[in-house]
Each structure stands twice: as structure tokens, then as C-alpha cells.
Amino acid sequence: MPTSPEAVYRLVHDTLTTKFELPAAEIRPDATIGELELDSLALAELAVVLSEELGVEVTEEGVTRTTTLDEFAAGVARATAPAGDAAALDAQ
Amino acid sequence: MNTASAVAVTGLGMITPGGDGAAATWDRVCRGEPTAAPDPALRGQPVDFSCRLPEGTDLNRGALPRSAWRMSPVAKAAVSASHDAVLDAGHEPKSWDGERVGIVLGCGIGDVGLWHDQASRLSERGPAAVSPLTLPMALANMPVGEVALALGIRGPSLATNTACASGASALAVARGLLLSDACDIVLAGGTEMAIDPLPVAAFHRMGALSTRSHDVSGASCPFSPERDGFVASEGAAVLVLERADDAASRGARCRAILAGCGATTDAHHPTAPHPEGRGAEQALRRAISDAELGPGDIDHVNAHATSTPAGDAAEAAVISRVLPHGPTVTAPKGVLGHTFGAAGAIEAALTVLSIESGLVPPIANLKDPTAGLDLDCVTGAARPQQIRAAVSHSFGFGGHNVVLVLTSATAG
Known part of the structure; x- marks a missing residue:
């Protein structure tokens, strides 16, 4: 079931x-993993x-300290x- | 005892079903009001009651920012009790020399609820569903690690596990660390948050738990002829220990002296106590002699008494045999239930409070203190008594026996 980036962001926000x-005030789309002090665990x-x-x-593969929540x-x-929908999402 | 080797208790922190904090716990224990109650988490089980921390207990005090999510309740309880104890002792962890501070905490079971949940996830959804936090949350040493992180403790650290004597073992080991000069301050205690359907079912299957569902608040009744097993409980206690001379030179209040420890092992049966309490008796004798006292010097006994038929009988026999002069006896599990690995530390803390305040709490649910026992059990209301020296007993599955001697800081 494809989920929009906005819906995923809301889920990430709620989980955090x-x-x-x-x-909640620290959790913004441009906040980075490093700023939020989210370690590998x-x-x-x-x-x-x-x-x-x-x-x-x-998976957390490819995510670094400078990756933003967005x-x-x-x-x-x-x-x-x-695969096809992913390309469409990328195009958005 | 010479003062150079005296180990002082300078701070206490407790979180128990009796109350969130040492003062609230002490009040409840002195009132002799049981905390056992029906437990919704155990609904449908043959034993569906326990002693739980009071609603609204703050398990996040003292935690580092952004650390609460990764801590099991058993670690949170330890961090909160440690926070209270250090504050009570007047230490400032931001400025102390962390390499000279140690920590030893007893934990008998660890976060068994987490193992239980993750085992279900593994069998139902496969290895990818297993949380990467499983080990850092569930291992029994992690409360020690989290307290060390929160308070900047960089000296010796370890968790003790002698089942229901773990908290008392922690105090004995911690005293040794001070006497061997491995550090200058030690946090010592116990923590356990293991009321989960799995261990409760397992304790019940081995016949250890009270099944008094018709009289839940009367279920934990140490030394009573009606006793039929213990009531599962949860909590934590931490004591700050330091050499009495160091405490005096920084102007700290010395609340009591941890004057001696005795530890033995039954080597008799995996779980049943030796019928005559052979190992317990030796632990008691060794602790008294370690404190350079004689049996007649002991004014008060804080008994292990879990409310099991065999265990309480063996302990009562040991007390009558070794201490025939009749010191007062109390048994806090009547109010608090059995907190397993935390019990020895909670009871040591209560013994400190008895010595300091000159008050012996009553044994809850013990109606006739003379029934079949040759002990001076305190019942009904708390009894004022000047206590110079007291013992706190702890015995655990595995045949572990640990006895602590605590003495008054003021009585020479």
C-alpha cells in the first residue's frame, strides 16, 4: 500500500x-537526524x-546524521x- | 569497630508500592497498611493480584533528556531512586570525581516482560520484528549502566544476582569496594519491575505465591499461621555509601552505619530453604561478628519473611536460636509484598529509617504475634524503640543468604 511522504512524515512525527x-517543537521537516540525537540504536x-x-x-540504510526528517x-x-509509483512519487 | 573502616549510609532513595519516595514508603510501612490489590494485568490467571507502584509514580526523574525511550521500567526505577538518594546525600554529580564513584545494584529477574513480548514477535512475525532494544532494555545489568550514564559514575560497577537477596548482596559488595579503597562513594541498591503474567504463572506453578484471592489485602501475612505464599511486587531502593570519615569531613549527615555483612549458601536444594535454616544462621552469625558485635547487641530484626510456610518457619527458628534475648522483629513484605531483587535494598533502607527515627513498623496482617513463634513480632501499631544495632535478612532461591548489620550513627 503506497503511503505519501506527508503521511509517512506524520507517522514519524507521532512516533518521535x-x-x-x-x-514536539523540535520535530520539523528540516530537522536532521543528528540534531535530534537519534543514534544507530x-x-x-x-x-x-x-x-x-x-x-x-x-531499513535505516543510507540515513546519516545530516539526513532531514523530510x-x-x-x-x-x-x-x-x-516501482512505477515510486517514480511518480519522486517526480512530485 | 574503628571509625576508619566504618561505612556510612548518607542517602536513601526508594520507590515502592508503599509510595513514590522514601518518606512516602516509610509512612505507609509504619501504618502497616497492605498494598496488595487485584491486578488487571494478571486478569484470568490463577493468581490475579500483586503489589504495584502507586498510580502517578514518577519514573522519569533524574533521567537524561532523550533517554527515557530506551530504558526499561526496571532501569527507570533505578535511575529515579538513585537520583533521590544522591540528592538526599547532598552530592552534586556534576562536580564529583566520577572515577571515584561506584555503583552496585541487585536485579534478580530483569525486564522479563520484554523477553516475553519479543519472543512472541519472533515466533509470530520472524526475526525482523525483534526490537534492537531488546538486549539494552532487558539485560539485568542495564539499570546499573543507565544510572552510571545519568550520574557520570565512572568507577567500579556491577549488577548482583542472588535472586531475592540481590539487593542485600549489592550492599555487601559495595561496602567491600569502599573498604578496599576501590572508590570513595558507592551507590548500592536493588531494582525489580517484573510483575508479568509469565513469571507470576511460573511462581504460582512452583507453589510460591499466595492464592488468597478472597482476601487480597490479607494475602501477604509474614509469620502468620494463615500464610500461604508471597505476593509479587515491584520497586527500587538505592543507598549512598561512603566512608564515615569522608562523610564527616564534608559535613554530611550520617544516617546509619553499615557495620557488617555475612553471606553464605545453603547447598541444600535449588529453591527450598534448609529446614533448620543452617545457611541463614551462619550468615547471621558471620554478619554480627563482622560488625564486631555479639548476638546480644542486636536490638532489632528486619526479617526476610516472605509469607511462605517453610521460609518463615525456618527464619523464625534461626532468630529464636541466634538471638534468644528477643529483639523486636518486623517484616515489611506484609505491606509491600515481595520485590524480589529490590527487597534486600528496600529493607536495608527501612532498617536505616527504623534506627534513625527510633520506630519499628508493625507486621501487616499478623493478628496473633505469639501464635507458634518465640519472637517479639511488632504488630498493630509502630513501636518506639531506641535501636543501637539491627540486622536485615535476605534469602534467595539458589540457597543464597545475606545478612546486613546496621548500627546507629550516634550510639558510639
């Missing part, structure tokens, strides 16, 4: 505020939560879409 107990746990919610395998959400959204 509830499960990870981060202050936190990213791995986030990937497990997102995989479960979205029904696809989400970029992260877009990458996860691509993973939820069949």
Missing part, C-alpha cells in the same frame, strides 16, 4: 513524540516501528510504493 518522547528501533505500521520493510520520510514513502 510518543515512543521516543522528543519535544534509535534509528533501528524507528525502522522496526515504521515497518510494522506501514507493512513494508523499512528526506527520511520521502525515502520511506518510496519503499512503500511499487
Whole structure:
């Protein structure tokens, strides 16, 4: 089931505020993984939560300290879409 | 004992079903009001009651920002109790020399609920569904690691596991660290948050739990002829220990002296106590002699008494045999239930408070203190008593026996 980058972002936002107990004010589309102090363990746990919610395998591969939440959400959204739809999402 | 080798208790932190904090716990224990209640998490099980932390207990105090998500409740309870203890002792972790600070915490079970959940995920959804946090949250040493992180403790650290004596073992090991000069300050205690359907079912299957569903608040009744097993509980306690001379030179309040420790092993049966309490008796004798005292010097006993028929009988026999002069006896598990790996630390903290305030809490649910026992059990209301020296007993599955001697900081 393809999920839009906006919907993935909302899910990431909610997960970071509830499960990870981060202050909502810090969670912005341009906030980076490094700024939020999400270490490799936190990213791995986030990937497990997102995989479960979205029904696809989400990995933390390619995510670095400078990746923004926007970029992260877009990458996860691509993973939820069949190949053709992913291209369409990229074009958006 | 010479003061150079005296180990002082300078701070206490407790989170128990009796209350969120040492003062609230002490009040509840002194009132003798049981905390056992029906437990929705155990609904449908043969034993569906337990002693839970009060609603609204703050398990996040003292936690580093952005750390709460990765901590199991058993670590959070330890961090919060440590925070309270360090504050109580008047230490400032931001400025202390962390390499001279140690930590030893008992934990008997760890986050068994997490193992249980992750095992279900593994069997139902496969290895990719297993949380990468499983080990950092569930291992029994991680409360130690998280407290060290939160407080900048960089000296010796370890978790002790002697089942239900783990918290007392932690205090004994911590005292040794100070006496061997491995560090100058040690946080010592115990933590356990293991009320989960799996261990509760397992304890019940081995016949260890009370099944008094018709009288839940009366279920934990140490030394009572009606006792039929213990009630599962949860909590944490941490004590700050330092050499008495160091405490005096920084002007700290010395709340009591951890004057001696004795540890032995039954080597009799995996879980049943030795019928005459042979190992327990030796631990008690060794602790008293380690404190350079005689049996007649012991004014008060904080008993392990979990409310099991065999365990309480063996312990009562040991007390009558070794301490025939009749020191007062209390048994906090009547109020608090059995907090497993935390129990020894919680009871040591309560013993400190008894010595400091001159008050012995009553044994909850013990109606006739003379029934079949040759002990001076305190019942009904708390009893004022000047206590110079007290012992706190802890015994665990595996045949572990640990006895601590605590003495008054003021009585010479």
C-alpha cells in the first residue's frame, strides 16, 4: 500500500513524540537526524516501528546524521510504493 | 569497630508500592497498611493480584533528556531512586570525581516482560520484528549502566544476582569496594519491575505465591499461621555509601552505619530453604561478628519473611536460636509484598529509617504475634524503640543468604 511522504512524515512525527518522547517543537521537516540525537540504536528501533505500521520493510540504510526528517520520510514513502509509483512519487 | 573502616549510609532513595519516595514508603510501612490489590494485568490467571507502584509514580526523574525511550521500567526505577538518594546525600554529580564513584545494584529477574513480548514477535512475525532494544532494555545489568550514564559514575560497577537477596548482596559488595579503597562513594541498591503474567504463572506453578484471592489485602501475612505464599511486587531502593570519615569531613549527615555483612549458601536444594535454616544462621552469625558485635547487641530484626510456610518457619527458628534475648522483629513484605531483587535494598533502607527515627513498623496482617513463634513480632501499631544495632535478612532461591548489620550513627 503506497503511503505519501506527508503521511509517512506524520507517522514519524507521532512516533518521535510518543515512543521516543522528543519535544514536539523540535520535530520539523528540516530537522536532521543528528540534531535530534537519534543514534544507530534509535534509528533501528524507528525502522522496526515504521515497518510494522506501514507493512513494508523499512531499513535505516543510507540515513546519516545530516539526513532531514523530510528526506527520511520521502525515502520511506518510496519503499512503500511499487516501482512505477515510486517514480511518480519522486517526480512530485 | 574503628571509625576508619566504618561505612556510612548518607542517602536513601526508594520507590515502592508503599509510595513514590522514601518518606512516602516509610509512612505507609509504619501504618502497616497492605498494598496488595487485584491486578488487571494478571486478569484470568490463577493468581490475579500483586503489589504495584502507586498510580502517578514518577519514573522519569533524574533521567537524561532523550533517554527515557530506551530504558526499561526496571532501569527507570533505578535511575529515579538513585537520583533521590544522591540528592538526599547532598552530592552534586556534576562536580564529583566520577572515577571515584561506584555503583552496585541487585536485579534478580530483569525486564522479563520484554523477553516475553519479543519472543512472541519472533515466533509470530520472524526475526525482523525483534526490537534492537531488546538486549539494552532487558539485560539485568542495564539499570546499573543507565544510572552510571545519568550520574557520570565512572568507577567500579556491577549488577548482583542472588535472586531475592540481590539487593542485600549489592550492599555487601559495595561496602567491600569502599573498604578496599576501590572508590570513595558507592551507590548500592536493588531494582525489580517484573510483575508479568509469565513469571507470576511460573511462581504460582512452583507453589510460591499466595492464592488468597478472597482476601487480597490479607494475602501477604509474614509469620502468620494463615500464610500461604508471597505476593509479587515491584520497586527500587538505592543507598549512598561512603566512608564515615569522608562523610564527616564534608559535613554530611550520617544516617546509619553499615557495620557488617555475612553471606553464605545453603547447598541444600535449588529453591527450598534448609529446614533448620543452617545457611541463614551462619550468615547471621558471620554478619554480627563482622560488625564486631555479639548476638546480644542486636536490638532489632528486619526479617526476610516472605509469607511462605517453610521460609518463615525456618527464619523464625534461626532468630529464636541466634538471638534468644528477643529483639523486636518486623517484616515489611506484609505491606509491600515481595520485590524480589529490590527487597534486600528496600529493607536495608527501612532498617536505616527504623534506627534513625527510633520506630519499628508493625507486621501487616499478623493478628496473633505469639501464635507458634518465640519472637517479639511488632504488630498493630509502630513501636518506639531506641535501636543501637539491627540486622536485615535476605534469602534467595539458589540457597543464597545475606545478612546486613546496621548500627546507629550516634550510639558510639
